[in-house]
Amino acid sequence: MIALKTKTELARMADACRISAEVLLRAGEVIAAGMTTKELDTILREYILSCGAKPSFLGYGGFKGSACISINDEVIHGIPSKKRVIAEGDIVSVDVGAYYRGYHGDNAYTYRVGEVGKEADALLSVTEEALYRGIAAAQPGNRIGDISAAVQGYVESHGFAVVRQYVGHGVGQELHEDPEVPNFGKAGHGPRLLPGMTIAIEPMVNAKGSGIRVLPDGWTVKTESGSLSAHFEHTVAITTSGPQILTKV
Ligand code: MG
Numbered sequence: 004m005i006a007l008k009t010k011t012e013l014a015r016m017a018d019a020c021r022i023s024a025e026v027l028l029r030a031g032e033v034i035a036a037g038m039t040t041k042e043l044d045t046i047l048r049e050y051i052l053s054c055g056a057k058p059s060f061l062g063y064g065g066f067k068g069s070a071c072i073s074i075n076d077e078v079i080h081g082i083p084s085k086k087r088v089i090a091e092g093d094i095v096s097v098d099v100g101a102y103y104r105g106y107h108g109d110n111a112y113t114y115r116v117g118e119v120g121k122e123a124d125a126l127l128s129v130t131e132e133a134l135y136r137g138i139a140a141a142q143p144g145n146r147i148g149d150i151s152a153a154v155q156g157y158v159e160s161h162g163f164a165v166v167r168q169y170v171g172h173g174v175g176q177e178l179h180e181d182p183e184v185p186n187f188g189k190a191g192h193g194p195r196l197l198p199g200m201t202i203a204i205e206p207m208v209n210a211k212g213s214g215i216r217v218l219p220d221g222w223t224v225k226t227e228s229g230s231l232s233a234h235f236e237h238t239v240a241i242t243t244s245g246p247q248i249l250t251k252v
Contacts, residue, residue, distance in 0.1 A: 004181055005173060005180070005182055005194060005200060006175055006176070006180055007197060007198075007199030007200060008200075008240070009199065013201070013240055013249075015104055015105065015106055016106040016175060016201060016238075018103055018104060018106075019056065019101055019106040019108040020101075020108030020251075021108070021249075021251070022051065022054045022108060023099060023108030023110050023238070024250040024251050024252045026099050027097060027110055028252060029046065029047060030043065030046075030112070031112070031114060034089065034114050034116060035089070035116070036090050036091040037089070037090075038089050039083075039087055040072040040074070040081065040083045040089065040095075041068075041083045041084055041087070043072060043097070044068045044069055044070050044072060044083030047069055047099055048061070048069035051101050055103065056101040056102060056103040057101070057102045057103075058099070059099075059102045060098075060099065060100055060178075066080075066082070066222065067082055069099065070083065070098060070099040071096075071097070071098040071222075072087075072098075073095070073096045073224075074089065074093050074095050074096075075093055075231055076225050076232060077096075077225050078166055078169070078207050078209065078215055078224040078225060078234065079096070079098060079169060079224050079234055080222040082222050082223060089116055090116070091116060091117040091118070092116065092117055092118060093116045093119075094113050094114070094115060094119055094123050094126075094231060094233060096111055096113040096114075096234040097111060097113075097114065098110075098205075098236065100174075100178060102178075105176060106175060106176060107174055107175065107177070107178045108174075108250050109174050109178065110236050110237055110238060111235055112235060113131075115127065123231055126210050126231055130206050130234070131235045133153075133154045133158050133186075133235075134154070134204060134205070134206050134235040134236065136154060136157045137153050137154040137204045138204055138239055138246050138248065139246070140152075141202070141241055141245075141246035142246065143196055143198050143243060144196065145196050146190075146191055146192055146194065146195050146196065147184055147192075148189045148193040149190045149196075150184060150196075150204060151184070151185045151187055151188030151189070151193070152189055152190040154186045154187075154204075154206045155186060158208050163208050163209065163210055164208065164212050165186040165187050165207065165208055165209075166186065166207040166208070166209060166224075167185070167213050168224075169215075169224065170183045170185040170186065171186070171203045171236070172184055172202065173200065173201065173203075174201055174202065174203045174238050175201050181194075182194045184203065184204055186205075186208075198241055198242050198243045199240075199241065200241040201238060201241075202238070202239055202241070203238050203239075204236065204237060205234065205235065205236035206234070206235060206236075207234045208234075209226045209230055209232045210230035210231045210232070211226070211228045211230035212227060212228045214227030214228060236250075237249070238250045
């Protein structure tokens with residue numbers, strides 16, 4: 004069932020989403036070569052708590068971090084670790100959510116640490132633009148497939164591949180709600196977008212091939228080919244006047 008939010012509910016959800024966006028700004032300020040992913044996670048958790056919010060991901064399905072931090076060929080769900088040191092030239096995706104007054108925000112950004120290679124730079128630019136192409140397609144009256152096709156078409160036109168086993172989702176009182184928002188699909192198909200729907204649009208894009216594998220830790224998802232992967236995400240409300248990005252400051 005797809006939950007439609009009232010204007011009052013959307014305003015409350017916007018607060019949770021704004022905090023989530025601030026957490027990513029904080030990540031961008033502090034991320035640096037030499038830092039462990041655990042150190043970064045701790046800084047982000049403390050920021051969330053200082054806002055009077057709770058980290059949406061901490062304890063979710065037993066997850067041991069406040070943020071998923073995934074480096075280079077890791078696609079998503081990297082577990083913060085004292086042993087994992089961020090290095091110059093890495094691309095680091097941070098996926099994080101804040102739960103505040105009954106609602107979740109969910110967003111992700113992939114950071115360039117220092118100078119990154121040409122392919123990494125292109126992958127990040129294409130994945131971020133794919134997110135905005137998806138958001139632009141999130142018009143009331145359109146369908147989920149319009150978002151999916153916009154993301155997939157843009158990514159594949161640049162020779163990269165969307166991940167298929169993991170998808171975007173509805174978000175609100177629960178971190179993961181209906182509907183699923185795949186990064187591949189056909190325009191004109193899927194559930195219709197209605198005002199009051201709130202969805203996380205989140206392209207996960209591999210430089211080579213859509214294949215992935217899950218590590219024995221049960222969480223970390225890597226590309227099958229060993230190629231780089233990027234992830235960008237916003238929580239978006241469908242409104243009568245078009246898509247509204249909630250995860251912004
Ligand atoms: Mg998400």
